Amino acid sequence: MALQKPQTNFAAYIDGESEAQKLINTLADEIVGADIPKAEGGIDANRWEKVYQSDGAEWVTYSKSYNKGIIGMYTHSDGNQYEVYKIPDWTEAKSHTGNSALDKSGCLWEVSQTYFDEVLEGKTGPSQSNVGTTFGNYKTGRKIQVVQFSYQDAQTNETKYVDIPGCLVTVVVDNSVPDGYRAYLVRQVIGKLDGTTKLSNEWNEFEIVTEMPTDWAYALKLAPKGKYQYNLSRKVNDYPYSPYWNWANIVDSFYEPVKQLYKFDELFYTADVLNNVTAQTVVKATPTVPTGIQVRDYYVMFEQPAHDWNYINIYYGEGFEGKVAQGSQSETYDGICDPATITIGKAPTVIDQLKAHYMYLTWNDSSAIKPFIPPTTKWKLDYDGKTEIVSPAARFFHGRHSTTSWLPNKKRRPDYLVAYTLSVNNDRVVLVLEGDPSPNIHSYYRSFGYIGKIVPFNDYDHGGNFGVTVGMGDLRTDMTGYTKNDILTDLNPDTYAKYGEYTSNGMDSMSMLKTRSNVLFQRYYPAFISHLPNYPSVGKLPPGLSKLIVDTNGFQKSLWTGKYHASPIYLVHQAEGYRGYMDGVVAIYDHNLVNRDELIVDTEILKDPSKPALGTWTEVYKFFSIKSPLNLFKHSPSPDVITIAFLKEIK
Numbered sequence: 032m033a034l035q036k037p038q039t040n041f042a043a044y045i046d047g048e049s050e051a052q053k054l055i056n057t058l059a060d061e062i063v064g065a066d067i068p069k070a071e072g073g074i075d076a077n078r079w080e081k082v083y084q085s086d087g088a089e090w091v092t093y094s095k096s097y098n099k100g101i102i103g104m105y106t107h108s109d110g111n112q113y114e115v116y117k118i119p120d121w122t123e124a125k126s127h128t129g130n131s132a133l134d135k136s137g138c139l140w141e142v143s144q145t146y147f148d149e150v151l152e153g154k155t156g157p158s159q160s161n162v163g164t165t166f167g168n169y170k171t172g173r174k175i176q177v178v179q180f181s182y183q184d185a186q187t188n189e190t191k192y193v194d195i196p197g198c199l200v201t202v203v204v205d206n207s208v209p210d211g212y213r214a215y216l217v218r219q220v221i222g223k224l225d226g227t228t229k230l231s232n233e234w235n236e237f238e239i240v241t242e243m244p245t246d247w248a249y250a251l252k253l254a255p256k257g258k259y260q261y262n263l264s265r266k267v268n269d270y271p272y273s274p275y276w277n278w279a280n281i282v283d284s285f286y287e288p289v290k291q292l293y294k295f296d297e298l299f300y301t302a303d304v305l306n307n308v309t310a311q312t313v314v315k316a317t318p319t320v321p322t323g324i325q326v327r328d329y330y331v332m333f334e335q336p337a338h339d340w341n342y343i344n345i346y347y348g349e350g351f352e353g354k355v356a357q358g359s360q361s362e363t364y365d366g367i368c369d370p371a372t373i374t375i376g377k378a379p380t381v382i383d384q385l386k387a388h389y390m391y392l393t394w395n396d397s398s399a400i401k402p403f404i405p406p407t408t409k410w411k412l413d414y415d416g417k418t419e420i421v422s423p424a425a426r427f428f429h430g431r432h433s434t435t436s437w438l439p440n441k442k443r444r445p446d447y448l449v450a451y452t453l454s455v456n457n458d459r460v461v462l463v464l465e466g467d468p469s470p471n472i473h474s475y476y477r478s479f480g481y482i483g484k485i486v487p488f489n490d491y492d493h494g495g496n497f498g499v500t501v502g503m504g505d506l507r508t509d510m511t512g513y514t515k516n517d518i519l520t521d522l523n524p525d526t527y528a529k530y531g532e533y534t535s536n537g538m539d540s541m542s543m544l545k546t547r548s549n550v551l552f553q554r555y556y557p558a559f560i561s562h563l564p565n566y567p568s569v570g571k572l573p574p575g576l577s578k579l580i581v582d583t584n585g586f587q588k589s590l591w592t593g594k595y596h597a598s599p600i601y602l603v604h605q606a607e608g609y610r611g612y613m614d615g616v617v618a619i620y621d622h623n624l625v626n627r628d629e630l631i632v633d634t635e636i637l638k639d640p641s642k643p644a645l646g647t648w649t650e651v652y653k654f655f656s657i658k659s660p661l662n663l664f665k666h667s668p669s670p671d672v673i674t675i676a677f678l679k680e681i682k
Contacts, residue, residue, distance in 0.1 A: 036070045037634050037648040037681055039615055042456040043067045044653075044679045051340035051430075052445035055333035056084060058453075058462070059312045065455040070681075078317040078457045082330070083353035085406040087310035087337065091364040091379055092303045093391040097233075101297040105201040105217055105237040113201045115217060115237055116251060117293040120196035121177040121286065124261060127168055132261055132284075137178030138245060139286075142168045144260045168263055173246045175259070175286075182241040193240075199293055200243055202251045214247035216240040219295075222385050233298035234388075251288045259286040300387035302368055302379040308406055310335040313351055318458045318484040320493045329497045329544065330410075331482055334424070337375050340443045341466075341511060342428040345482065345537065347499050347544070348421035350411025362402035363390060413551070422552045423526050425537025428504035428659060430466030431474045431511050443470065452653065454677050459483025459614050461677040463655050474510075477626070478502030478659040479675055481541070485602055487611040495545020496611075498555065498602075502659025503538040518661075533605070539665050547607050555610065557667045559618040560598035595619065595630055597652075597676060615678035617652060620669075626656040630676055652676040 043065035049057035059081050067075040103115030121139055124132040133139055148169050149155055181192045198216055205213040220238050221231035228238060250259040262284035316329045330351035334344040364370075367386045368379035381387045393399045410419035429449050433441040447467045454461040460482045466475030480501040487496055504511040506518075518536050520527040527534050530551040535542035540554035597617035602610050619630075632650040639645050654676040657664075664673050 035637055035640055037636050037650065039634075039650055039678060039681065040456045040458060041068045041070055041075070041681055042454045042461075042615055042678050045453040045455065046451075048448045048450045050446045051443065051449050052335070054449050054451075054464075055310060055312045055335050055343055058333055058451065059084070059314050061451075061453055062314055062455055062460055065453070067456050068680075075457070077455075079455070080315045080317075081312065082315045082351065083311065083313035083332075083355070083408070085308065085311050085353070085355055087308055087335070088356050088360050088403075088405050089305055089307045089373065089375070090360045090403050090405060091368060091373075091390075092306060092394050093300045093381070093387050094303055095298060095300050095388075095391060098297040098299055100294050101235060103199070103219065103237060103293040103295060104235060105203075105239075107203045109204070111204070113203050115199050115201050115219075115293040116288055116291050118177075118195055118198045118200055119286070119291055121261075122196060124177070124284065126262055133177065134174075137176055138174040139177050139261050141171045141173040141175075141246075141250070141254070142260050142263055143171050144255055144258065144263065145169065173249055175247050175250045176243075176245045180244045199237065200247060200251065201237065202248050208248075210248050210253060212248040212252045214243040214251060216243055221388070224386075224389055232295060235295075235297050250286065254286075254288075257287060257289050259288070261285060298388070299384055300381055300391055302364075302381050302387070304378050305373060305375055306405070307337055307375050309337050311353075311406075311408065313353060313408075315351075316457075316483060316497070318493070318497065321490065324491070324493050327494065329483075331499070332408075332421075339512070340445050340447060341430045341432070341504065342426050344424040345427055345480070345499055345501055346421050346424055347482070347497065347542075348410045348419070349544070350420065351408070352410075353408045354406060356404060356406040358401065358403040360403045360405075418529065420551065422499065422542055423529070423534065423536055425499055425501045425542065426503050426513070427464060427480055427501035428476050428478055428511065429464040430476060431504050432509060433471045433474045434509055435471070443474075452655070454615055454653075454679065456614070459485075461613075461616055463657075463677075476502065476504055476659045477655060477657055479655065479657045479662060481613055481616065484614065485543075485611040486614050488609060489611075492547075492611065495543065495549065498541050498543040499537045500541040500663045501537060502657065503661040505660045538661055538663075540663055541602055543602070543604075543610070546604060553604065555602040555604050557618070557663050558601040558603045558609070559668070559673070561618070561620075561669045561673065595624075597630070600675070617676050618664075618673050619654065619676050621656055621672055621674040624654050624656070626654065628654040629679065630654055648681055650681050651679045653679045 045061050045065060047061065063077060063079045063081050065077055067077055069075045104112045105115050106112050122133065124139055126132040151169060177195050179192055179194050181190050184191050193216060199219060200214055201217050202212050202214045204211065217237040218230060218240055219232055219234065220228035220236050221234035222228050222236060311332055311334045313330055313332045316331060317326060320326055330348060332346040334346065336342065336344060364373060364379060367381060367383050367390060369382050372379040393401060410421040412418065413420055430443045435441070447470060449467065450465040452463045462480045463477060464480070465477045468475045478501065482499050484496050485498065506513055506515045508514055516522050518527065518538065520532065520534060527536050533554050534552050535554040540556055542552050543555050545551055546553050597619040599612040600616055600618045601612045604610060630652040632652065634648045634650055636648050637643060638648055655674060657674040664670055667673060
């Protein structure tokens, strides 16, 4: 049998539907799993390959800061909080004589806050010759150790010595002792995740070391007027006026605990704005090339925008590498942040400062094992060693928000269905996405997309022959979140002008990987055979050119031929001219045809010239009435009236 192949490449035809939240993976699986028929029968080897799949990720990182001048608070076993004091250095305290006020054991005795005690002095008041035996320093019997003390460590049984100056002390209520309070030596600590503690001067957490000796509880809580008086000296002065005898100028020395409250700069943490990576799936294409031409791989990324179920993004380029996430993203915030605040675009609320502290240390320690490593992607770099060779995102819409004013929820759900139809061969994928009209018959789109190689006019056009075009939704913020200004090159140079003034956005033009002169991701516009259209919105027409109003009911199938007439879709660059045409796709006038009609083309090519009885190849095309407000036909000879049909099968 001398098989004669048709000019159009055979392709697998696939109809299906998917939940919006699963769409990118479903499309990738359908493409790589497509059974591509061969002209001679059987199934061709499918060279599409899924090389990366990530369900996206959300994780939390943290920043540290300080609350200045925080008063230390000890939390006791009774559930109450008590102030912490820092003991000053009283080892150099002086008495009224100018000598040390400390006794031999290092204690500082309290004196009463009175300058003359009649009982002790044996008289009613001081006289000119006798101002009192102790100059007013009457000991109360209370004392505090201000130098050093020792205690027995309960865990090690070691005797440990404590220098009192600089010690941290707290006083807690205890009704089992006469004074009603106990004073404890405490240390400032931070908890560890295993339940133990370690020293820290930045954390508002304290633990008891041992009870303070002597009368520290009294000195801190019960001293009269909040002053622990240890010296009240009076110097005799002469006064030449009434009462005409020497009086005393009182000079007192005391310890005022309220002024020794322990203050420090408290470390605390806040969560950064939630980190997130969108769900992404990447397939590799290896188009057919003639013998002797280098085989090249191209990569297509399907991306699901976070929490927006109206569309997917399409990227394509060269040299893709991806690493999937490792670990558990929830470990970065579970028990640390309020779950209700884990929202994209916002900083979560920290509810456990200690766990946030250790997560911060983990993130910022290069040697630490991270609980979560986010997914990463990268593409081949351009000649500058910086710019990745990947197209801008082409936004492929299948639905939009409702604009019905009284609806409480105007957005589409992740479990709404999206219908898809694909035509797949090893060179390209042609597809139509259609959102579910059930929620709102006005808020869905039927959008056309083409991904891959075109049929070139030049037999050697293979190196940069790969492109993408898709249909976008309404350019209205309330419908899609986008306006025309969001896709204009001059207003978005960082997105749509990375490769020059004519970088394609892949929505109102066909984006091709390279031009003949190796310019990346440039615009190509459709050209096709068309009668004079109605020109609904192209502005003023040239003189002598009118619009064609076709018959409402009768026009479409030619009365001369009895056939519907369609045209290949040629792709034209504004400088380099006609390059080729879309594989298995035709442009057809959208008039008196029903969506999903089938159009049969007799190619008049014999299957086997030696056996005419076998007949000719017949191509079946599926017609789609495209309903996407923005697509490459907007920049064509017939905007708004031309749509497409693409290959279903060849038989």
